[in-house]
Amino acid sequence: MQNISALNRSESWRxxxxxxWLGWQIESNWxxxxxxxxxxxxxxxxSAGILVVMYTVIAKGNFNTPIFPYIYFGNAFYIxxxxxxxxxxxxxxxxxxxxxxxxxxxxxxxHIPAYWLGRGVARxxxxxxxxxxxxxxxxxxLQVPLDLAKVDWPLFFVSLFTGIAMLAxxxxxxxxxxxxxxxxxFLIGEAVAGALYLFSGAIFPLDVLPAWLRxxxxxxPITYWLxxxxxxxxxxxxxxxxxxxxxxxxxxxxxxxxxSVIFGIASTFIFRFCDYRARERGLIDRVSNY
Amino acid sequence: MVTEQxxxxxxxxxxxxxxRIYKIRGSKKEKNVRKELVALKDVSLQIKRxxxxxxxxxxxxxxTTLIKILTTLLAPTSxxxxxxxxxxxxxxxxxxxxxxxxxxxxxxxxxxxxxxxNLWMFSQFxxxxxxEANQRIEALLKIVGLExxxxxxxxxxSTGLRQKMNIxxxxxxxxxxxxxxxxxxxxxVGASRDVRHLIRNWxxxxxxxxxxxxxxxxxxxxxxxxxxxxINQGRVLACDTPSALKQQLQRDALFExxxxxxxxxxxxxxxxxxxxxxxxxxxxxxxxxxxFILDEDAALGGVINKLTESNVKIVRxxxxxxxxxxxxxxLVGRSMAEVEKEGSNGDGK
Amino acid sequence: MxxxxxxxxxxxxxxxxxxxxxxxxxxxRAYPRIIGQQREKSWVFFDIFLPMxxxxxxxxxxxxxxxxxxxxxxxxxxxAMTAFWLNIMWSMSSQLYWEKxxxxxxxxxxxxxxxxxxxxxxxxxxxxxxxxxxxxxxxLGSWFFHVQYVVVNFFQLLxxxxxxxxxxxxxxxxxxxLFLLLSREADHLAQLAMEPVYLVSGMYFPIKAFSFWxxxxxxxxxxxxxxxxxxxxxxxxxxxLGFLSVTVELTILSILCVSFLIxxxxxxxxxxxxAIREGRLTESRR
Numbered sequence: 001m002q003n004i005s006a007l008n009r010s011e012s013w014r015x016x017x018x019x020x021w022l023g024w025q026i027e028s029n030w031x032x033x034x035x036x037x038x039x040x041x042x043x044x045x046x047s048a049g050i051l052v053v054m055y056t057v058i059a060k061g062n063f064n065t066p067i068f069p070y071i072y073f074g075n076a077f078y079i080x081x082x083x084x085x086x087x088x089x090x091x092x093x094x095x096x097x098x099x100x101x102x103x104x105x106x107x108x109x110x111h112i113p114a115y116w117l118g119r120g121v122a123r124x125x126x127x128x129x130x131x132x133x134x135x136x137x138x139x140x141x142l143q144v145p146l147d148l149a150k151v152d153w154p155l156f157f158v159s160l161f162t163g164i165a166m167l168a169x170x171x172x173x174x175x176x177x178x179x180x181x182x183x184x185x186f187l188i189g190e191a192v193a194g195a196l197y198l199f200s201g202a203i204f205p206l207d208v209l210p211a212w213l214r215x216x217x218x219x220x221p222i223t224y225w226l227x228x229x230x231x232x233x234x235x236x237x238x239x240x241x242x243x244x245x246x247x248x249x250x251x252x253x254x255x256x257x258x259x260s261v262i263f264g265i266a267s268t269f270i271f272r273f274c275d276y277r278a279r280e281r282g283l284i285d286r287v288s289n290y
Numbered sequence: 291m292v293t294e295q296x297x298x299x300x301x302x303x304x305x306x307x308x309x310r311i312y313k314i315r316g317s318k319k320e321k322n323v324r325k326e327l328v329a330l331k332d333v334s335l336q337i338k339r340x341x342x343x344x345x346x347x348x349x350x351x352x353x354t355t356l357i358k359i360l361t362t363l364l365a366p367t368s369x370x371x372x373x374x375x376x377x378x379x380x381x382x383x384x385x386x387x388x389x390x391x392x393x394x395x396x397x398x399x400x401x402x403x404x405x406x407x408n409l410w411m412f413s414q415f416x417x418x419x420x421x422e423a424n425q426r427i428e429a430l431l432k433i434v435g436l437e438x439x440x441x442x443x444x445x446x447x448s449t450g451l452r453q454k455m456n457i458x459x460x461x462x463x464x465x466x467x468x469x470x471x472x473x474x475x476x477x478x479v480g481a482s483r484d485v486r487h488l489i490r491n492w493x494x495x496x497x498x499x500x501x502x503x504x505x506x507x508x509x510x511x512x513x514x515x516x517x518x519x520x521i522n523q524g525r526v527l528a529c530d531t532p533s534a535l536k537q538q539l540q541r542d543a544l545f546e547x548x549x550x551x552x553x554x555x556x557x558x559x560x561x562x563x564x565x566x567x568x569x570x571x572x573x574x575x576x577x578x579x580x581x582f583i584l585d586e587d588a589a590l591g592g593v594i595n596k597l598t599e600s601n602v603k604i605v606r607x608x609x610x611x612x613x614x615x616x617x618x619x620x621l622v623g624r625s626m627a628e629v630e631k632e633g634s635n636g637d638g639k
Numbered sequence: 640m641x642x643x644x645x646x647x648x649x650x651x652x653x654x655x656x657x658x659x660x661x662x663x664x665x666x667x668r669a670y671p672r673i674i675g676q677q678r679e680k681s682w683v684f685f686d687i688f689l690p691m692x693x694x695x696x697x698x699x700x701x702x703x704x705x706x707x708x709x710x711x712x713x714x715x716x717x718x719a720m721t722a723f724w725l726n727i728m729w730s731m732s733s734q735l736y737w738e739k740x741x742x743x744x745x746x747x748x749x750x751x752x753x754x755x756x757x758x759x760x761x762x763x764x765x766x767x768x769x770x771x772x773x774x775x776x777x778x779l780g781s782w783f784f785h786v787q788y789v790v791v792n793f794f795q796l797l798x799x800x801x802x803x804x805x806x807x808x809x810x811x812x813x814x815x816x817l818f819l820l821l822s823r824e825a826d827h828l829a830q831l832a833m834e835p836v837y838l839v840s841g842m843y844f845p846i847k848a849f850s851f852w853x854x855x856x857x858x859x860x861x862x863x864x865x866x867x868x869x870x871x872x873x874x875x876x877x878x879x880l881g882f883l884s885v886t887v888e889l890t891i892l893s894i895l896c897v898s899f900l901i902x903x904x905x906x907x908x909x910x911x912x913x914a915i916r917e918g919r920l921t922e923s924r925r
């Protein structure tokens with residue numbers, strides 16, 4: 001029994017590392033200046049730029065309000081949501097429809113969810129650089145308040161790692177669903193990330209949403225994660241908005257961990273279900289272009 | 291002048307000194323290293339209207355490259371080619387109105403469209419009236435035994451059925467010259483027979499039609515083709531009717547000797563036995579089949595002696611009529627399977 | 640007499656050529672775009688519902704920072720037009736590359752039809768399918784956020800929309816060849832044309848917020864002036880926030896239209912020539 005579990009564990013690790021290497025080879029490469037510029041500088045800064053211009057048009061260039069850093073940090077960390085979720089789920093489409101290797105991965109003695117997680121690592125790493133560059137740009141040129149001496153580092157790292165694990169679980173759920181759907185002309189990970197943007201209080205406090213939509217925001221872990229990231233970096237800004245201010249840091253971490261565990265368990269069941277349906281309907285090796 | 295024009299119009303395909311060299315980029319580490327691969331060298335051919343012409347050769351021989359050039363998808367490095375009287379480089383538009391092509395193992399069309407819709411779409415690119423196209427689609431699908439799948443999404447078809455759909459696509463547009471590149475690849479025996487039957491019938495319906503077929507199945511070429519060109523490493527080694535090609539070996543004695551382990555006996559040493567012209571070997575798990583082309587039957591004694599001396603156990607001995615496989619062996623010195631095994635350079639590129 | 644009974648007999652009718660063949664090709668290539676999409680219902684969720692939510696986020700940002708309600712309308716119109724831009728990047732510009740990978744490109748080139756017709760078919764099919772998404776976003780967005788429209792000149796609005804669309808899809812046709820030539824980089828180029836283009840084309844704010852020269856440079860993307868002109872024509876404060884007058888914007892858009900279509904044709908011919916010479920038309924680079 002012990003041997004079997006050790007074998008499974010080593011199989012998962014092997015799948016994960018092999019996929020990480022593979023993802024690195026085909027997804028992105030820091031040594032290619034063009035790709036580095038696209039994914040780590042231009043796209044994230046442009047995305048922040050949209051919000052900055054929107055804010056500037058209305059606030060006439062007054063950056064010294066709590067809402068501006070609220071929007072800026074929320075948007076910066078949200079880069080992880082798109083990167084991790086689409087990094088993992090895109091592997092399904094890329095393997096199935098482009099490289100046509102999904103079927104071979106399936107019959108190989110690897111652990112498919114671990115393989116998908118590995119394929120997402122490359123995007124996670126480039127995403128990390130994008131987050132750093134975006135925040136640095138804000139601090140240097142847009143008066144975003146960031147004092148490294150005042151940052152609550154333990155809270156920052158605990159929240160960051162828990163959050164990444166949580167996003168990876170959400171990515172797995174998406175990858176599982178991708179098994180069942182056709183190849184449309186967009187990245188499902190980014191489409192879902194774009195939609196969750198609305199509910200997670202990333203770029204506006206949840207109070208702005210109509211009351212009946214707020215429960216969705218409270219149900220997704222990203223909301224608490226972003227709040228924790230803001231609190232660890234600039235505590236006073238986060239507390240300027242009432243939505244989550246009655247929760248202590250510890251309570252927020254507790255909620256985040258609890259929800260992450262729930263999503264982790266859900267991802268296992270959803271993978272099993274989608275995997276079963278995909279094999280039942282013969283979708284593992286389909287090419288669905290139109 | 292009149293004579294020349296008549297000659298031209300009788301030729302469906304004309305190829306003169308054709309050469310194609312691929313420039314291959316090195317890997318990331320050797321970005322600046324440029325390698326060259328000669329896919330076709332000094333190929334000249336003439337195919338008359340009404341002919342079923344076969345290009346026979348192992349994988350990597352250059353068959354697909356030649357088809358690509360003739361179907362205007364690839365430009366030759368030097369030399370020229372005409373299809374249906376038009377130059378493939380200077381008048382590709384005119385060539386395209388006259389041709390169609392099907393390659394084995396292709397996955398054309400759109401997965402979310404049904405078989406009928408995919409075929410209809412391609413028929414429109416050739417200007418067929420929709421009504422006519424739909425009638426032909428139904429009738430052709432019936433011929434290849436795919437009529438019950440007419441409303442199936444093409445993504446739900448098996449490889450063999452998808453290949454049948456592709457074959458229908460080729461015949462659908464009534465081309466003057468049809469190129470079939472390994473059309474029976476991936477088809478089972480029955481389906482391959484149906485396709486060969488379809489090919490023959492199609493040509494018999496209108497003697498102005500021409501069909502160029504590439505294959506590495508000797509029997510297929512032998513059974514179907516009016517003339518065959520044997521091609522290896524980008525060169526045409528022989529070109530004639532299958533019977534004429536085999537005729538050249540008629541006076542030779544052809545033997546196949548199946549043996550057990552060769553016990554270290556090198557095949558080339560057998561070629562040094564007096565009266566032996568060529569030897570090719572094909573190894574399987576249990577035995578090795580040695581194919582001999584001898585000057586006369588009497589030379590067999592020397593071969594048997596040599597094998598016995600080396601303690602090679604003879605399992606079976608056959609004398610047979612020459613086949614295209616033997617023609618290939620006599621031209622190349624090895625069997626087609628051996629050539630493919632020795633590391634072909636991809637699939638004819 | 641039709642040959643349905645004997646499909647191996649020669650065609651009893653002439654095959655279409657010239658403009659008839661062109662038209663047939665356009666319709667045939669548009670067909671899978673429209674039918675294929677409807678056949679796989681998941682697009683409704685991923686192509687309409689999710690983008691609708693993403694667009695709503697920007698509306699709430701304006702509400703959070705206390706902008707006037709016209710800005711909400713700006714976002715809704717911008718969001719609807721995003722659909723066309725996504726369609727152009729992901730299913731026009733990258734498409735020839737995908738067609739090559741799937742093995743269709745060789746068949747398209749080998750057929751007697753014009754490749755321009757194939758591209759136009761893709762564009763028309765894509766535009767039709769996307770129009771549905773854009774209309775749903777406008778209807779739902781306007782209903783949900785109570786957007787007030789004051790249409791100044793309906794015919795001008797129609798003209799702006801159609802000319803912008805032609806210019807936009809002309810650009811898509813042109814970039815299809817360009818992306819094919821750049822091969823695997825195509826995906827990355829399309830990625831590059833997402834957020835940066837949303838930013839410079841003023842997808843969610845009036846382009847006037849930029850300096851004149853930045854706005855002028857951004858006008859090379861037909862979306863920029865198309866959006867600006869449409870906003871001027873349907874919102875109360877549109878005219879005061881407009882970059883140039885609608886007439887000037889219409890003129891520039893018309894010039895872009897012609898330039899992109901000519902460019903598409905030239906690039907297509909160049910691509911075909913180069914691909915045939917280098918043997919890259921039929922090779923999939925997996």
